[in-house]
Amino acid sequence: MKRTAVVGIAAGVAVALVGAIAWWALTRPPSVEDAARDYLAALSAGDFAAIDAMRGTDLDEDAERILTDAFAGADAFVAEPRVEDIAPDAEMTKVRASALIAGERRDVSFALRDDGGTWKLTGDYLASLEVTVLAGTDAPLGDSVWVGDALAPTGSSVLLLPAEYPVHAAPRGLLTGAASVPLSTDGAITIRIEASLTPEASAAGQKELDAYAAACTQPAPTVPLNCGLRIPWAADLAMLGSLVFRVEQVPVLTFAADHRTFAATGGVVIATATGVTPDGETATFTYRADDWALRGTVTFQGDEMLLAVG
Template identity: 30%
Template sequence: MSDHRATDQHAGARRRSKRVWGWVIAAAAVVLLVVAGLIIWQSSSRSDSAENAAEAYLRALESGERSAVEATGIVVSDEALLAFDSAESLVSDATVTSVDETGSQATARVSFVLGDAAHEAVLTLARSDGRWIPDDSGLAAVTVSQTVGTAVSIGEAVFETSEPLSLLPAAYTVAVAPAAYLSGSIGVVALPGATDETAIEASFRPDATDAVQQRLDELLQECEAETALPSDGCGVRIPWGTELRAVDDVAFRIETLPTVVLADDGTSFTASGGELVATLTGTAHDGTERTTTYRSENWAVHGEVSFAGNETTLTVW
C-alpha cells in the first residue's frame, strides 16, 4: 500500500512540474512576442521618420543609382533620371543636420559636398500614404539660354530649353543639341532647391549647313515635280497674271539649286544663286491658249529651320 502511495505522489509531482514548466514556457513566449513587437515597432517608427526619409534621399544621390532615387518616392522626370546616369560627379559626405516636423510636413536641413565645395540646403518632405517623401525642393531648376538652337542634352537625355531643366542634385555637362549639328557645352552644378541660370555659346558644325541644304534640295525637287501652281512652301513666285488669265499646266525645271546660308541664331536661312525655269500653259487674257516660259537666274528662297534629334525641319517662304 505504501509503495502505491509513493508512486502516486511521484506521478503527481511530475504532472505539477510539467504544468509549471508549461506556464514558464508560455510566459517566456509572450515576453518574446512583446519584445519582438517592440523592436519591430521601434524599427518601423525609425524607418518611417522624416529624418530617415531625408537620409535615404541623400544616400540615393550619393549612390548615383536611379532605382535608389525612385525608391524614395520623389517625383522626377524620366529625362532627369536619364541625365542622372551621366552625372559628372555626385553628392558625397551628405548628412542630415536637423529636422523639424509639423503635422504632415517636415523640413530637413542637410549638408553635403558637390563640385569640390561644401553646400547646405533645406529639404521639404510631405507625408503621403504613410511615408515621408521629398518634394521638388530636392531638385534643382536650371534655366539654359543658348546662342543657337532650342534644345540641350545631358548624356542621352534631351531637354527643350523653353522651360527650366528640373535636375537631380549632381554636377553635369550640358551640351547644345543635336550634337551632330551644333557645338557648345557648359558645366552645371545642380543644387537641391536652387534656381540657376546659365548660357551656352553655341556654334554650327559643318554638318548643320549640309543637313539644311540636303533637306531644302529635297523639298525643292518635290516642288519641281508639281504640275500645278506652286504652294507657298516652294518659295516660287511667278508673275503669270500679266500674260495669263488662267493656268492649266505647269512644268518646272531646276537648273541650279540655291545655296544655303544659315542665320547666326540658327532659326532661319537664306538660299540664293539658284536658276529656275517654269513653263506655264493656260488661257491668255484675250481667251486664246498660250504657253509662256519664265526664267529666274538668281532664284532665292528663305525659311525657318529647327533641329530635333537628328532631323531637320524647314519651313520655306
C-alpha cells in the first residue's frame, strides 16, 4: 500500500513538471535565432502576412502598395534560406543570411530589434530596383512599369522584398518589353527595358481616333477645331450657317518610330456648307477633301496610352 502511494505521488510530480516545462516553452519570448529563421521561412513561402507582422516601420502609402503587390506577383520566392551569422550590438541584432534566388546564392541579410519581447525587422532588409523603359532611343518612354502585380514608377528606386520579379513595360498588352529580375539585399539593381508597340496598340489607337473623327464630323455651325478639317467656305459664302459632313474614309493611324507621335492620314471627308452669299442669298456648297489627316502626340501614363491631337 505504501509503495503504491509513493508511485502515485511521484507520477503526480512528473505530470506537474512536464506541464510546467510545456507552459514555459509556449510562453517564453522567441529568441533572435528563432525570429531570424521565422522571417526567412516566411520569405521562402511568400507569406507576406507573416513578414508584415515582423516589420518595425511602415513605408508611405504608394511604397507600401508597390511592396505588397509586387511580392504577390513574384515569379519565384527565395529558396533554401539559411542564417550565416548573427551579430548583436547595442541597438539591433544584425543577421547575415543567404538564399537561392534564380538559382544563385545571394545575400538576404537583415537586422532585428527587440520590441518588448517580439523581434521586429529593421535596417536594410529590402532590395532596391530602378527601371527605365526605352523605345529605340535613349529617351525614357512612359512613367510606369509593372513589377509583379504592382504598377511602379520608372526612373526612380522602388523598395521590394528579396525575390525574383517579372518586370513588364506599361501598358501591358500595348507595349512589349519584359524581364525577370532577381533581387536581393546585396546591391541596388538598375535595368533598361526595350519596348515596342503591339498590334493591339495600333487597333486600340485606331478605335480612339475613329471616335474622335466621328465627334469632329457632327453637324456644326463652325469648322471644328483640332480636327484637321480645312473647309474654304469663305470663298463662296459671306456668312456660314451650318456644316454637315459625310465621311468616306477615316484617317488611318501610324505611330512614329519613337512611339511619341502619330499621324493618321488618307482620310476622305465631304463637307456641305449652308450660309448666306455676298449677294444675300441662302446657298449650299459642297467641298471634298481627299487628304484629311489627324496628327498629334502619344504618351504613356500609368497603364494607359493617351493620344492627343494637335
